[in-house]
Amino acid sequence: MGVPMPQISQANGEKDKRFDFQNYRKLLLDGPDESLDPRGKPKKEYKALWELILSPVGRDRLLSAQNAANERLRQLGVYFVLKNAKEKIEKRIFPFDILPRLILKSEWDKIQRGLIQRTVALNLFIEDVYGKQRILKEKGVDQALVLSSLGYLPQMIGVKVPRGIYAAICGYDLIRDENGNFLVLEDNLRIPSGAAYMLNCRKVLKESCPFFFDLLKKPLPIESYPTVLLKTLFDLHPSEDSQEPVAAVLTPGPYNSAYFEHAFLANQMGIPLVEPKDLIVENATLYLKSKSHKKRISILYRRIEESFLDPVAFRPDSLIGVKGLFGSFIEGRLSLINAPGCGIGDDKAIYPYVPKMIRYYLNEEPILRDIETYSCVDPKQQAFVVDNLERLVVKEVNQSGGFGMLIGPVSSSKTREEFKKGILAHPRNYIAQPLIHFSKLPCISGSGIEPRRVDLRPFVLMGKEPRVVPGGLTRVAISWDSFIVNSSQGGGSKDTWIIEEEGW
Incomplete structure (x- = not known):
């Protein structure tokens, strides 16, 4: 059975079947809608948005704003590179739906605490795996499973990293289940992407839909993310380097699917965006080279898979590696963020053990549940x-x-x-x-208004202290009946609003 129709009166005027809630309702047979309560009425935080959707004047305004948002994304160059079925590169504007996702701050506070707890435990696990391996010896985690993981790097055994932080920039995939609970679907500790798209979703929404910020409760700000990210990088300056920290973003180049993000974050932080051909290691020190001089780099925010980083230490056939890079890292002259080998923490086969890690290292019960x-x-x-x-x-x-x-x-x-x-x-x-029939939200599509499944990619930064910007990137399924929200398969996005509850 679907949910009942919300009790909202439509404005007078010609009825647009593309925005008819009876049609919308037919698509809610296999999952809850986050914007509606169990009776099928709009939740109080979504009521004004639904009134806008169902009124003729409101929907015209929304359609115009959606077109404006698409054009603004094009102007800003917010692209994502896809590979089609024939392995050909396809560069496309990042799909964005202007109807924001609203999450109450009381609910977000629990999510934030759970994410920090999980990040701390995973870092302790990675440190343990490359150190004393206590959890393996005590059979808390299957040793054979860990040592056979592609994310496990024997070269990292005994290597110390600043503050014991291996995974400093973490992204998590959360879904809301049929009972309204947020669950952790996956951990992303190697090269999590999406933060730049999160920031641009908010920027474009402010420009194309300023009326949302008067109509709805204002969201908590996220614009500080680049500043907080840079602070986190500087927190992890190598302990063996007494000079001022100098950071850069390492990209494989413009053909990478998330190159826009690499360039955007480097620009926002005010640090160089570098490719491997721009770098050289001399006497275990990394330099950015130019025609006239060399500039020392002590912190490298890498957006290259670790196996390609250094042809001496890892894959000898790598064409995008820098010889000696890993040697500089293990000698304590360079910080690599995130550290090589942290993929052991987001191996899907290790995922079921994360609750055990939280209990083992922190002596706490997990705040967020796994699947x-x-x-x-x-x-x-x-x-x-x-x-x-x-x-x-x-x-x-x-x-x-x-x-x-x-x-x-x-x-x-x-x-x-x-x-x-x-x-x-x-x-x-x-x-x-x-199979979890995770939650849906109303989206504007070519066929009008339709519910699509959504997940949430929030980000946790670990330096001297854990830092979390309020919200994240809400990813949207490619069609009303799809379970796939991934950007690499054409999924879309929404701006995520964390809103206070006072004042209703």
């Missing part, structure tokens, strides 16, 4: 997964961006058979989870 997860290395769990593929979501642990995933209820028998063979041949490479 029930089946490990295919366990014979009993593997048998259950193989027998229930049509009901489960199966993920390849080394894939990201929504790739390497089976959504059982909407999959073909051929695809399920392929995944079954993969699981039986390489069980370490797969996990499975129940």
Whole structure:
């Protein structure tokens, strides 16, 4: 059954079927709508927005504002690079829906505490894995699972990092379940992206839809993110370097899918954006070279996968590495943010153990819940997964961006058979989870107003202290019936508003 129609009177005038709530309601059969209460009425924070959507004058205003927002994104060059089915590069404007997502501050406070707790525990786990390995010896986490992870780097054993922070810039994927609870879907500790798009969503919304900021409760500000990010980088200046900290952003170049973000964040922080060809290591010190001089760099915010960073230490065939970079890092002359090897903390096969990490290292109960997860290395769990593929979501642990995933209820028998063979041949490479019909929100589309699933990518920065900007990037599914929200597969975005509850 769908939810009842909200009790909102429509303005007089010709009815636009594209904005008819009866049509909208038909698309709510398989998931809750965050903007509606259990009775199907708009929540108080969304009431003014729904009145705007359902009035003829309001929807004309919204359609005009959406067009203005799209044009402004084009002017600002807010692009995301995709690969199509033929592996060809496609550069497109970052999809953005102007209807904001509203989250009450009381709810956000719990999310923030849970994210900080999780980030602290994951950093302690990474430090332990490359140090005394207490949690492995005491069998809190499966040792074979850890040591067989592609995220595990033996070269990092015994390497100390400033303040013990391996993952300083962390992104988390949260979904809201059928009961309204936020759950952690995935951890992103290697090269989390999305912060620049979060900032530009807010900027464009202010310019194209200033009326939202009068109509709705004003959101808590997020514009300080670049300043806070730079402060976090400086907090992690190498302990062996007594000179002033000098930071740069390392990008593989303009063909990377998130190159816009690399350039934007470097510009906002006022630090150089560098490519590997711009760098040289001499006497274990990293320099930015130019025709006339060299400039020492002590902190490198890397946006390059670690295996390509240094052809001497890692892949010898890397064409985008800098010889000696890892050597400078392990000698304490350079900070790499995030540190190589922190991917052990966001391996999907390790994900089910994060609640245990929180209890082990912090002696606390997890504030945010995980999704029930089946490990295919366990014979009993593997048998259950193989027998229930049509009901489960199966993920390849080394894939990201929504790739390497089976959504059982909407999959073909051929695809399920392929995944079954993969699981039986390489069980370490797969996990499975129940399908969560996570929440939807109203979005403006070519067909009018329709509900689409959304997740939330908030960011945690770890330096001298944990820092979290209020909100994050809300990612939007590519269609009303899709479970895929990933930008790399064409998913869209919304501005995320954390709003105070006082004054209603």
